[in-house]
Amino acid sequence: MYIKRILLVIVLIGLVAGGLFAYKVYSAIFSPNTSFANDEAFVYIKSDASFAEVREVLDPLLEDLDSFEQIAKRKGYASNIKGGKYAITKGMNNNEIINSLRSANIPVKVSFNNQETLENLAGRVASQIEADSTSLVRAFKDNAFLKPNNFDDDSSLGMYIPNSYEFFWNTSAQGFRERMLKEYHRFWNTERLDKAKELELSPKEVVTLASIVHKESAKIDERPKVAGLYLNRLRKNMRLQADPTVIFAMKKHADDFDMVIKRVLYKDLELDSPYNTYKYNGLPPGPITMPDISAIDAVLNPEKHDYYYFVANVENFGYHKFAETLAQHNRNKVQYIRWINAQKIRR
Template sequence: MTEPLPFEPSSLPAAPRPRRVGLAVAVVVLGLLTLGAGLVWNFLYRPNVPATVEGPAYLYIRRGVGLSAVLDSLRRPELLARPGDFARVARWWGFGTPAHPVQPGRYTLSAGLGNLALLRLLESGRQDTLAFTLKPFHYLPQLPRQAGRQLSLDTAQLHRLLTDNAYLMRRYGLDTATVRTLFIPGTLRLFWPTPAAAFLDSVAARHRRFWNPRRLAEADSLKMSPVQVAVLASIVQRETAQPTDKPLIAGVYLNRLRRGQPLQADPTLLWPLHGLGTRKRVLNVDKKVDSPYNTYRHKGLPPGPITTPYPQALDAVLRPVHHNFVFFCARPDGSGFSDFSETFAQHKAFARRFQHHLDSLKIKR
């Protein structure tokens, strides 16, 4: 005998229609997928580098650093709008691991970059160059300090290379005294992390570009090598800042060289005393210093430059004003110009006038 049901069939709720259930599930799934896609898009592609009124920002990554150091740099104000989002994506990506190593360099953070694009940029190592300004320097130890302020460079290694006579001769045909002629002040385009040897090679490449066939021919017409031109140009540069006086002073020194006279250039006396850039005047006692740079005691050019001459000073020696002057003296008006003379008597008259001006200044003080 069949057991009676505990309820009447008519009391059961109507079963839902399968079509409506499937539609509801599809809507929920679609919503979840849309939400997930939106989150993924936000994390990967939503712009994270804001625009600034100063222009593009730069991220500097030193050699040997890991993800933590990169993230610390990116937390600086105005580099990223949401540094936390980038950190999550970077860790998910595995940035900083052997499979995705950190590449050193200076990177331009263009406005509108998303996290994924930024990661791909940093991982690729596609850094940009910067304008390195090489300024004149008098002594070799000054160069590594100057380069280290603008570049990520091993300054100790650069110093070792500059003092390695065998390396300099083999690589550039110069020694520790003449290597300073390799450096022509101006702007070079370099990568921010630059090895010391690559830095010197870049400097040498600029030197080769400067010494084109025309300038080499001009040096040859003076019976001088590029090194000799640079040594004399370094003296001319220290004697005056007036562009029009440079070729005139170059002509004076060339006349002395042709006549076999000592150059008697005051700036060369200060170089071995490490007084260039710190002392304004030369004393009589300085003329007694026993040094190959003492052009009062030794004829001809000193063994190396006393500073790194600008292209204008080099060209002043290559294209001097032809005259018969063998003396010059600074004018007492403080203009920076000089008075030129052919005879010692004329020169003494100019020198007395200049000394009288100095004496009057002392009295006023």
């Protein structure tokens, strides 16, 4: 009788201990384990992150980091970490958090426009995805990529069509570059290619001319008129004589794209650079900036007119006065020179 009681006590203790253990395991898996006040928090896990680094990222967001680690190891996540951007919802338990980190990588919006160099583009993109600017520049300038795809150092900026795109945050530099090449070919659809062919320009030449149009006029409604003017000059084999190309040539020559130049001087027109369209006929070797889509489409859909000259309109800032003849242009130019001198803009 005494032995039976002992056995009964042992069984009861075992049941209680087992129950406590089961409850502890259940709580570790299914009890809420978030400590933030917002409805949702986002975490960024690097592609090569260790579990210790994941713990560090999650530390401010979880009530019980040790229980998370226990379940992460049981579910195999600690040894199979995946990079990306992930959402953790308030009240999630460890099981749900791990499932999210394992399979719910969230795309991010990557936007860029008006970049003047590949280095600037890399810096802009690096602020939005995991790849750093150094790896991006290296990928952008890789001749093993450029040459087979008919690009070079001068034209490669034109491959990146400014817009907003969805990427996974952990996209590599090479992955970003390959995706943008696909977007470039998607942009240059049959309709745009046919329009470029009618102008007797290649897509790369269209982008180069569009970069000049973009720099010359910030007014989208004026860009087709500016594009028409430069196309008129190209057909007549006249030099484009575009001030923005001289400014770009000066920056490139000085290797300083942060240089601020508000006024082009006559001496600047003598700079010997293929980008100086006062000195060389035709288009420069590549774009002088990243033109936005409105500038590209302005070149593809130019306004038809007989203008060959234009100058800033000081009576309607942002727009220009256009002229068919040099004599008319010189009259328009007098007013602009008078205004710019009054502003005491020397450089």
